[in-house]
Each structure stands twice: as structure tokens, then as C-alpha cells.
Amino acid sequence: MQEVMKIEGGHELEGEITISGAKNATVALIPAAVLANGPVTIVGIPQIADVANLSKILQMLNVEVTEIGQDHLIIDPTNMKNVDLTSDAVTKLRASYYFMGALLGKYGHVKMKMPGGCYLGPRPIDLHIKGFEALGAKVKFEKACYSIDAEKLIGAKIFLDIASVGATINIMMAAVYAEGRTTIENAAKEPEIIDVATLLNKMGAHIRGAGTNVITVDGASNLTGCFHEIIPDRIEAGTFLIIAAACAKRMVINNVIPQHVEALTSKLQEMGVKMEIDVDKIIVEKADHLTAADVTTRTYPGFATDLQQPLTSLMTQAEGQSKVVETIYSERFKHCTELNKMGANIELINSGALINGPTPLYGCTVQATDLRCGAAMIIAGLIADGVTEIQNVYHIDRGYCEIDKKLEALGAKVWREMAE
Ligand code: EPU
Numbered sequence: 001m002q003e004v005m006k007i008e009g010g011h012e013l014e015g016e017i018t019i020s021g022a023k024n025a026t027v028a029l030i031p032a033a034v035l036a037n038g039p040v041t042i043v044g045i046p047q048i049a050d051v052a053n054l055s056k057i058l059q060m061l062n063v064e065v066t067e068i069g070q071d072h073l074i075i076d077p078t079n080m081k082n083v084d085l086t087s088d089a090v091t092k093l094r095a096s097y098y099f100m101g102a103l104l105g106k107y108g109h110v111k112m113k114m115p116g117g118c119y120l121g122p123r124p125i126d127l128h129i130k131g132f133e134a135l136g137a138k139v140k141f142e143k144a145c146y147s148i149d150a151e152k153l154i155g156a157k158i159f160l161d162i163a164s165v166g167a168t169i170n171i172m173m174a175a176v177y178a179e180g181r182t183t184i185e186n187a188a189k190e191p192e193i194i195d196v197a198t199l200l201n202k203m204g205a206h207i208r209g210a211g212t213n214v215i216t217v218d219g220a221s222n223l224t225g226c227f228h229e230i231i232p233d234r235i236e237a238g239t240f241l242i243i244a245a246a247c248a249k250r251m252v253i254n255n256v257i258p259q260h261v262e263a264l265t266s267k268l269q270e271m272g273v274k275m276e277i278d279v280d281k282i283i284v285e286k287a288d289h290l291t292a293a294d295v296t297t298r299t300y301p302g303f304a305t306d307l308q309q310p311l312t313s314l315m316t317q318a319e320g321q322s323k324v325v326e327t328i329y330s331e332r333f334k335h336c337t338e339l340n341k342m343g344a345n346i347e348l349i350n351s352g353a354l355i356n357g358p359t360p361l362y363g364c365t366v367q368a369t370d371l372r373c374g375a376a377m378i379i380a381g382l383i384a385d386g387v388t389e390i391q392n393v394y395h396i397d398r399g400y401c402e403i404d405k406k407l408e409a410l411g412a413k414v415w416r417e418m419a420e
Contacts, residue, residue: 038225121331292320
């Protein structure tokens with residue numbers, strides 16, 4: 001038996017929703033908080049399974065975690081113990097690897113299992129490791145565990161072959177206490193990196209340049225507790241923008257930083273979606289006609305790979321042939337097989353997909369093969385005729401905060417059941 005999500009499609013949505021704190025910032029902010037020597041309060045924590053798993057890891061480290069209300073977390077590492085992280089909680093999410101940088105930075109030693117997360121094709125962490133080594137650490141990989149040790153971390157110049165989000169954040173965290181200056185060149189520029197650097201600087205770190213491709217970290221001697229509010233989730237905002245474009249009469253999406261979703265909003269406008277972009281909200285009106293478009297995923301500020309899968313569902317409703325090219329994760333196309341089961345006409349090409357539309361979609365049983373595939377299935381289910389059953393729904397719960405409630409508030413028919 002497993003829990004499945006069911007969606008009865010074809011209902012026109014209308015109303016307002018508020019976007020939660022950014023998952024991909026949160027999952028780095030929580031490990032970053034352990035670098036402090038006092039309590040860190042983080043506000044805007046989304047209720048997602050990844051957060052629950054990170055809290056478990058904090059508890060293993062004897063870090064005191066206090067939840068206040070729905071979205072406040074106080075993380076107090078005052079009595080922390082640097083134990084080996086070899087439990088399964090580590091393998092349940094990708095972001096557990098941020099404890100590598102945080103624990104190495106604070107104690108000069110970390111031992112942990114290989115991180116997990118969505119399968120999107122190969123996801124090596126060689127750049128993280130090279131960064132730690134450049135700071136003076138020795139890295140061993142034995143029996144599915146990394147052991148990373150440094151007598152002393154010394155600032156270094158590190159050039160990332162790929163502008164990796166994870167490596168940029170992990171190296172930043174490992175370097176906050178290192179002696180001297182660390183320079184990360186070809187750093188990733190995603191908004192979540194700025195958010196993590198902001199938290200660390202509030203704690204007393206000296207990080208400059210976050211949000212550009214050169215980040216410098218000057219070693220600090222002590223980091224203290226602080227208060228921080230997480231940025232809105234640009235991927236959740238993007239998902240709801242696409243849902244609105246697919247099936248809403250009118251939707252008001254609150255708590256958005258429009259600049260963070262510009263690559264998507266301009267693409268949607270090109271496809272014929274009407275929207276009004278305000279300072280911190282976006283209002284989407286029903287489109288009379290959607291036209292096909294081409295999109296290529298890029299690092300920020302380019303089109304986010306995490307929105308490529310949800311957008312594909314919308315493209316099945318656009319007139320003409322759309323093309324999606326994936327440059328970050330070449331195998332992130334499992335959603336296309338699922339969409340084809342529902343009646344889409346998608347052809348897979350090398351690192352890309354050709355979507356021929358419009359095609360009616362019909363409810364059937366599909367898999368959320370990964371988190372954003374799950375989002376793509378929700379969108380398709382909302383459009384489809386009949387009932388769609390989404391299996392492996394735990395992937396969706398890893399990253400979308402109260403998605404059922406938010407959809408129901410907009411008038412969608414969504415429920416969960418236990419199924420074979
Ligand atoms: N890469 C390497 N070596 C490394 C690190 C990355 O070759 O050491 C490659 C990856 O295989 C990939 C590319 O570099 O081809 C970019 O990977 P990156 O490190 O930037 O991604 P990530 O940190 O593992 C984060 C998000 C992903 C999001 C990507 C790209 C988190 C926890 N995850 O992953 O989010 O797709 O950045 O923006 O922040 C999601 O939310 O669904 C998700 C998968």
C-alpha cells in the first residue's frame with residue numbers, strides 16, 4: 001500500500017495563494033546555522049519532508065531544535081556534538097551534504113554517508129570535494145561514507161569548473177572559519193546563495209560578492225546566533241504561475257520576488273499568458289490562446305531547470321511544436337514518458353524534448369519520478385479530463401509546502417488515498 005494523490009481535472013481555478021520560504025535556501029540555511037555558537041532563529045521555514053529530515057540530523061548532532069508556530073525554527077548548536085552522520089536520514093535528501101561544509105568548517109572533521117535526493121542523471125560532488133581539498137582538507141571515501149579531515153583550513157583560490165549551487169554554498173560554509181581569504185571563482189549566482197551568505201554574514205562571517213561569479217570569504221574567529229527570514233521560493237512561485245496559466249480564470253500569487261522568476265514570466269508572456277507583475281505579487285489572467293515556445297535551461301538568471309518539467313505540462317496545451325533543451329541535468333525527462341501516458345505528444349531528443357500541441361490530456365495513473373516531475377504531474381492532472389492518480393507522492397512532499405491545501409483553496413479537486 002502507498003499513499004497516492006488524486007486530482008479530478010478540468011476545474012477552473014480562481015483565488016489567491018501565498019508562496020512559502022524557499023526550499024533550496026532552507027535546506028542550506030539549516031546546516032549553515034550550526035556554524036554559529038548560539039541560537040539562530042529562522043523564519044519562513046516551509047513544512048516539507050526535507051526540513052523534517054534535516055531536523056533529525058540536527059538532533060543526532062545534539063543541536064537543540066525548537067519549532068515555534070508553523071514556520072519558525074530556533075536552532076541552538078551550543079551543546080552540539082560532531083558525531084558521524086551515518087543514518088538513513090542523510091540519504092533521504094541531497095542537501096544533507098551541506099553538513100560536510102558546515103561540520104568541516106566548524107570542527108575540521110566530518111564523517112557522513114553519501115547524500116541522496118532526486119535521481120536526475122549523474123549528480124557528482126567532485127567540485128565540493130576539490131574545494132575542501134583546496135582549503136587543506138584530506139578526503140577519504142570508504143564503505144559509502146566520506147571522511148573529511150583538516151588540521152587547519154587555510155583560505156585558497158578555488159575555480160569551479162561548473163557554476164554549481166551546492167559546491168558554492170558548501171565551500172562558503174567550509175571557509176567561514178578558515179585562516180585568510182578564500183576566493184570562489186565561477187561561483188553560482190542563484191538567489192539561494194545570496195540568502196545563505198546573508199545568514200552567515202548576520203552570524204559574523206565576512207562574505208562578499210554572493211550573487212556574482214566571484215565570492216570572497218575572509219575567515220572569522222567567532223560566529224554568533226542571529227535572526228533570519230528566508231526568501232520566497234521562486235520554484236514554487238514558478239509552479240503556481242504555470243498552474244495559473246494552465247487552468248485559472250485569475251490567480252493572485254503573493255510573496256514573490258518577480259526578478260527571481262523573470263526567465264519564466266517572460267517565457268509565459270511569449271506563450272500568450274497575460275499577467276500583471278507588481279512589487280511582491282503576480283496576477284495571472286486566463287489566456288485565450290497559448291502558442292508554442294522554445295526554452296533552454298541555464299544557471300541563474302537563465303531559465304531554471306527545476307521549472308522545465310512543470311512548463312512541459314503547459315506546453316502540451318500550446319499550439320505548435322515547443323522545444324525544451326536541458327543543459328543542467330541531461331536525464332531530467334522522466335516526466336515526458338508520464339505525460340505521454342496521459343495523451344501528450346512528446347518526442348525525446350538528445351538532452352531535450354519536442355512537445356507537439358495542443359493535445360487533450362486524460363486522467364490515468366502516473367509516477368512522480370522526482371520532485372519536479374511530481375509538479376508536472378499535478379499540472380497535467382489539473383488540466384486533464386477525468387481523475388489522475390499520482391504515485392510516489394513522497395517526492396512532492398519533499399519540496400512543496402501544503403500543496404494540497406493551496407490547490408484546494410483555489411478550487412481544485414485534490415485528495416489523497418491509500419492504493420495498491
Ligand atoms: N555538478 C558536478 N559536480 C559537482 C556538483 C555539480 O558535476 O561537484 C554538476 C551537476 O551534476 C549538474 C550541475 O553541475 O549537472 C549543476 O549542479 P548543482 O551543483 O548546481 O546542483 P545542486 O546543488 O545539486 C541545486 C538544487 C536543485 C537544482 C540545481 C540547479 C538544492 C538542494 N538543489 O542542486 O534543485 O536543480 O541546484 O539549479 O539546492 C529541485 O529543487 O528539484 C532540485 C533538484
